[in-house]
Amino acid sequence: MQAAVGQEMVLRMDQTLRRWLPDAQHKLAACWLDAPHELAGGAGCGISLAALDRALAGLDLAEILPAALARAVRKRQLSFLAGRLCAERALAELGYSNGAVGRTESGVPQWPDGLVGSITHHGEAAYAVAAFASGYAALGIDSERLARPSAAQSIRSLCCTEREIQAWLGPRDDTVAETLIFSAKEAGYKAIYPLLGRFVDFSEFEVQALDWQAGRLTLAPTEKSGLLGRMRPFRVRFRCAGAEVHTIVSERGSLFVA
Numbered sequence: 001m002q003a004a005v006g007q008e009m010v011l012r013m014d015q016t017l018r019r020w021l022p023d024a025q026h027k028l029a030a031c032w033l034d035a036p037h038e039l040a041g042g043a044g045c046g047i048s049l050a051a052l053d054r055a056l057a058g059l060d061l062a063e064i065l066p067a068a069l070a071r072a073v074r075k076r077q078l079s080f081l082a083g084r085l086c087a088e089r090a091l092a093e094l095g096y097s098n099g100a101v102g103r104t105e106s107g108v109p110q111w112p113d114g115l116v117g118s119i120t121h122h123g124e125a126a127y128a129v130a131a132f133a134s135g136y137a138a139l140g141i142d143s144e145r146l147a148r149p150s151a152a153q154s155i156r157s158l159c160c161t162e163r164e165i166q167a168w169l170g171p172r173d174d175t176v177a178e179t180l181i182f183s184a185k186e187a188g189y190k191a192i193y194p195l196l197g198r199f200v201d202f203s204e205f206e207v208q209a210l211d212w213q214a215g216r217l218t219l220a221p222t223e224k225s226g227l228l229g230r231m232r233p234f235r236v237r238f239r240c241a242g243a244e245v246h247t248i249v250s251e252r253g254s255l256f257v258a
């Protein structure tokens, strides 16, 4: 089965891989990771990129990936492939063993009818979740490695509002708070992009409440978004695990104010 989106045809990655590597399933067995993003009624998993690289050593990934990825560096090819393999596995867990995830020309994943999902990757792993669209009005995930101090400074200036800097940054002497705000906004962006259909700047949403103990925060539209009174604040759940920060937006009800 294949998904057609715009000019892009995205094949089922696991099937395509098996055509080139008949024992792919066996090799992939060592690559899977548990899903760090909890999603009630949904499915998710991860892949170690180093393990996938070892498993596919010698295979030219340009042969199996969509044209847009053919000239990408191997690291990017691996992260794309890993994200799709996770997405297909999550879909299979929901009973869609023939589900392919398409891709628009601008890189937005296109899930099979009736399903929603989200993909993320950082330098070491890729993750994906999927669920029935009837259960979730907005779904987005993100995973980040903890920012280095130099990158944390960039996050402050590029991704945080003045109010966020005052309210949430400072008490911790590590970079978790900066990484978390960045990750929460990325997950939020993936969740609301399908609803708004436009780019959303980091200054258009703001962390309004942050509960470190419960692993929850709220993202609310700012005046700059033009969404005040039209879109309600929504929750981001998070987990800080070792050097990784994982965030998920999984809203069941509509984000739009009636």
Ligand SMILES: CC(C)(COP(=O)(O)OP(=O)(O)OC[C@H]1O[C@@H](n2cnc3c(N)ncnc32)[C@H](O)[C@@H]1OP(=O)(O)O)[C@@H](O)C(=O)NCCC(=O)NCCS
Pocket: 079, 080, 081, 083, 106, 107, 108, 109, 118, 119, 120, 121, 122, 141, 142, 143, 185, 186, 188, 189, 190, 191, 193, 194, 200, 201, 202, 204, 205
């Ligand atoms: C699109 C974006 C969120 C991706 O985040 P990232 O940290 O660079 O990368 P991640 O690995 O976490 O996620 C990449 C995956 O997101 C998915 N994705 C890309 N664009 C997307 C979109 N518009 N909506 C939903 N998912 C999208 C893709 O599956 C992609 O993986 P793939 O290309 O391998 O299929 C980011 O590049 C971006 O444009 N951010 C600016 C906008 C923003 O975050 N604003 C904050 C508003 S609150």
